[in-house]
Amino acid sequence: MISITVDDATLRANMRQLRDRDIRTASSWALNDTASDVLAHVQARMGEVFDRPTRFTKNAFMVRFARPGNLEAQVTERPSVGSRHYLKVQEFGGSRGRTGLEGMLGSRLSATGGITAAAPAEGARLDAHGNWSTAERNQALAAVKSPGGTRASASGSGKRRRRRSGFFVPKAGSRLSPGIWKRSADGSIQKVLHFTSVAPAYQKRLGFFDGAEDVWQRNLPLHLRRTIGKMVARLDTRP
Numbered sequence: 255m256i257s258i259t260v261d262d263a264t265l266r267a268n269m270r271q272l273r274d275r276d277i278r279t280a281s282s283w284a285l286n287d288t289a290s291d292v293l294a295h296v297q298a299r300m301g302e303v304f305d306r307p308t309r310f311t312k313n314a315f316m317v318r319f320a321r322p323g324n325l326e327a328q329v330t331e332r333p334s335v336g337s338r339h340y341l342k343v344q345e346f347g348g349s350r351g352r353t354g355l356e357g358m359l360g361s362r363l364s365a366t367g368g369i370t371a372a373a374p375a376e377g378a379r380l381d382a383h384g385n386w387s388t389a390e391r392n393q394a395l396a397a398v399k400s401p402g403g404t405r406a407s408a409s410g411s412g413k414r415r416r417r418r419s420g421f422f423v424p425k426a427g428s429r430l431s432p433g434i435w436k437r438s439a440d441g442s443i444q445k446v447l448h449f450t451s452v453a454p455a456y457q458k459r460l461g462f463f464d465g466a467e468d469v470w471q472r473n474l475p476l477h478l479r480r481t482i483g484k485m486v487a488r489l490d491t492r493p
Contacts, residue, residue, distance in 0.1 A: 271486055278322040280485040284477035285320040288470055289327035293317050295469045296329065306383045329466075355391075359449070363398065363423060369432075369449045377436060377444025386447070394434050394446060397421040421446070 272280070296315055300307045313332070320327040359369050374380060379387040397420050419439040424430040432449035 271489060272482070275322065276485050276489070277482070278325060280481040281325055281478065282320040282322050282327075283481040283484075284474060285325060285327040286317065287477045287481075288474045289317045289319070289329055291473045292329045292466050292469050295466055299464065308383045308385070358395070359398075370451045372433075372450070373448045375433060375445040375448050378446040390446065394421040394436070398423050398434055 293315055297312050300312050304311065315329055316332045318328040318330055356369060356372050359372055363369060374386040379390045381387045419437050421434055421436050423434055424432065430443075431445070433445050434447040434449075435443050436446050437443045
């Protein structure tokens with residue numbers, strides 16, 4: 255629990271001029287502005303501890319605003335990301351849950367053995383955030399519908415034809431490591447996605463609470479002075 259004491263004679267004098275409803279309204283404004291400051295702090299922390307965080311990650315939190323009848327503001331996860339758990343893991347440490355991609359691969363490629371986690375390999379095309387590019391991911395998933403499956407294109411004519419190009423998963427017993435591989439038209443292959451039976455584990459690193467209480471304690475009194483003063487100014491203009 256955060257306890258804040260404001261020793262401000264002007265603030266107290268202003269509050270004595272206001273009705274309870276006015277005070278509660280001004281307090282809700284101050285709480286909401288402070289919660290917005292905390293949210294901005296959390297998003298800035300993500301930029302410090304994550305490498306090129308996506309917009310989805312930075313927008314994972316939201317403010318539940320206070321109202322005059324409920325003087326509590328919250329900075330909380332959006333409902334749309336609550337089941338993802340990856341930010342909780344980054345905050346508290348431990349093993350992360352399965353992603354949607356990993357669940358789909360595990361179901362689709364069950365014959366290859368357990369697929370607990372997947373991660374881009376050296377041959378993968380990455381986007382600006384360091385994630386597997388959407389275009390290549392969709393091509394690979396469309397190709398890999400069964401173990402050893404491939405989405406391929408053949409070229410050449412006559413007796414000599416170039417090897418089929420596309421994506422494939424090595425069959426059981428292959429010398430290639432588990433994952434999705436890409437074969438080029440010249441026959442060369444590169445691994446684009448690693449499969450592993452071990453879930454990634456993370457050390458505590460986000461520090462969601464680091465500095466958030468400092469922001470709250472520093473900014474709430476400032477916002478209260480401003481919003482109470484604003485409400486008094488309104489009172490002075492009333493007929």
